[in-house]
Amino acid sequence: MSLHRSWHQTEEFYKPSPWPVPEFPTEINAIWDRVAQIDPARYSKTRNFINGSVTYLSPYISRGVISTRQVYESLLARGFRLYQMEKLVSELAWRDYFQQVWLAIGDRMFDDIRQPQEGVQHRLLPAALAHANTGIEAVDEGIRMLQQTGYMHNHLRMYTASIACNTGRAHWPMPAQWMYYHLLDGDLASNTCSWQWVAGSFSSKKYYCNQENINKYTGSRQGSSFLHKSYEELPLVDVPEALLETTDFSPTITLPACSLPALHGRGNILLYHHYHLDPQWRADEDACRILILEPSHFRRFPVSEKVIGFVQRLASNIPGIQLYVGEIDQLLEQLGMDRDEANQRMITREHPMVAHFPGQKDPREWLAPDVTGFFPSFFAFWKKASRFL
Numbered sequence: 251m252s253l254h255r256s257w258h259q260t261e262e263f264y265k266p267s268p269w270p271v272p273e274f275p276t277e278i279n280a281i282w283d284r285v286a287q288i289d290p291a292r293y294s295k296t297r298n299f300i301n302g303s304v305t306y307l308s309p310y311i312s313r314g315v316i317s318t319r320q321v322y323e324s325l326l327a328r329g330f331r332l333y334q335m336e337k338l339v340s341e342l343a344w345r346d347y348f349q350q351v352w353l354a355i356g357d358r359m360f361d362d363i364r365q366p367q368e369g370v371q372h373r374l375l376p377a378a379l380a381h382a383n384t385g386i387e388a389v390d391e392g393i394r395m396l397q398q399t400g401y402m403h404n405h406l407r408m409y410t411a412s413i414a415c416n417t418g419r420a421h422w423p424m425p426a427q428w429m430y431y432h433l434l435d436g437d438l439a440s441n442t443c444s445w446q447w448v449a450g451s452f453s454s455k456k457y458y459c460n461q462e463n464i465n466k467y468t469g470s471r472q473g474s475s476f477l478h479k480s481y482e483e484l485p486l487v488d489v490p491e492a493l494l495e496t497t498d499f500s501p502t503i504t505l506p507a508c509s510l511p512a513l514h515g516r517g518n519i520l521l522y523h524h525y526h527l528d529p530q531w532r533a534d535e536d537a538c539r540i541l542i543l544e545p546s547h548f549r550r551f552p553v554s555e556k557v558i559g560f561v562q563r564l565a566s567n568i569p570g571i572q573l574y575v576g577e578i579d580q581l582l583e584q585l586g587m588d589r590d591e592a593n594q595r596m597i598t599r600e601h602p603m604v605a606h607f608p609g610q611k612d613p614r615e616w617l618a619p620d621v622t623g624f625f626p627s628f629f630a631f632w633k634k635a636s637r638f639l
């Protein structure tokens with residue numbers, strides 16, 4: 251029998267972190283400075299370590315402020331050749347790969363993609379994740395950091411997902427939704443597909459981590475734990491007591507208040523959303539710019555207030571942008587605009603989330619624009635994409 255309690259964390263939950271706490275400035279020059287400081291060689295050697303030289307660019311790339319292509323081109327402009335930055339570029343390609351999966355299979359991405367997750371015992375969230383008390387010290391620290399900063403290192407994401415789905419036998423969707431809620435870089439494609447990759451429903455086998463691996467990459471020195479096992483033993487162990495308690499994850503979402511955007515003239519209306527916040531996009535045009543946050547989307551895929559605040563601050567790099575919180579059809583109605591006029595005046599960027607928006611959809615920037623469609627594995631995708639780089 252599993253126990254049940256609320257996912258809300260208590261005050262003593264917040265403890266100072268032993269690791270450097272990443273910061274995510276939202277001013278566009280600071281973001282480009284971060285791109286200019288990438289050291290691809292150090293990245294390749296250290297990226298798996300918690301204190302490694304990772305780029306901390308995902309909150310900007312996932313939100314469409316900068317593209318994978320722009321990061322790649324800025325490295326080329328600094329004189330790096332592909333062989334000197336291949337590790338980093340292949341990581342950037344994971345982003346494009348998962349986005350292509352979403353484009354190709356649509357909402358089916360939110361079900362087990364390749365095969366049903368094996369060994370599922372429940373469809374809730376292990377309470378230990380919500381309360382950062384799995385008993386694996388580095389993971390608990392990573393969860394505290396996630397809730398404080400909105401960021402978690404890639405290895406810790408993998409450990410957390412493996413503990414929830416493989417050791418704890420939870421079906422991946424609810425724990426994935428919990429992590430997505432907190433992430434400044436929350437990207438439905440990367441998040442959903444990565445959780446499925448760890449849980450084995452979008453990969454050939456489940457990903458397991460043991461304590462030794464966690465100690466190596468996080469610098470922890472934990473001796474005994476339920477992960478203090480060999481890789482042969484891990485799939486065979488029963489759900490440890492620390493992961494038996496479950497909780498429902500159903501946060502309420504608070505969106506900011508706004509007034510109806512003012513339209514000046516009869517020119518184009520450029521629509522932005524929380525995955526499309528590029529200040530360079532059509533920057534020279536004299537157009538009305540609207541950031542639209544659709545409540546129906548956030549009810550389905552909740553995010554924290556911290557994430558919404560981050561999105562709004564990123565949007566302020568776009569001169570004159572106005573916020574609209576409501577559905578696109580409500581916006582048309584309130585503006586007194588019919589679908590034909592909207593089709594002529596509204597422009598956004600192509601994205602699976604805004605397929606229902608009227609008007610023109612400009613293409614996104616990809617690392618390899620000719621490599622599209624569903625690839626069963628990243629390696630099949632990368633094999634083809636890397637030929638274009």
Ligand SMILES: Cc1cc2nc3c(=O)[nH]c(=O)nc-3n(C[C@H](O)[C@H](O)[C@H](O)COP(=O)(O)OP(=O)(O)OC[C@H]3O[C@@H](n4cnc5c(N)ncnc54)[C@H](O)[C@@H]3O)c2cc1C
Nearest residue numbers: 304305306307308341342344345404407435436437441444
């Ligand atoms: C369970 C799980 C959930 C995840 N959820 C998300 C998510 O919601 N949003 C998200 O952006 N990433 C997600 N990732 C991928 C990855 O953890 C983050 O992109 C990375 O940690 C971001 O930190 P960084 O920018 O410092 O990465 P770096 O190591 O510096 O990587 C450089 C860039 O490459 C891209 N990248 C690297 N790895 C991946 C990857 N696996 N998938 C997609 N892009 C990648 C990112 O754009 C990143 O900014 C998830 C991974 C796992 C295992």
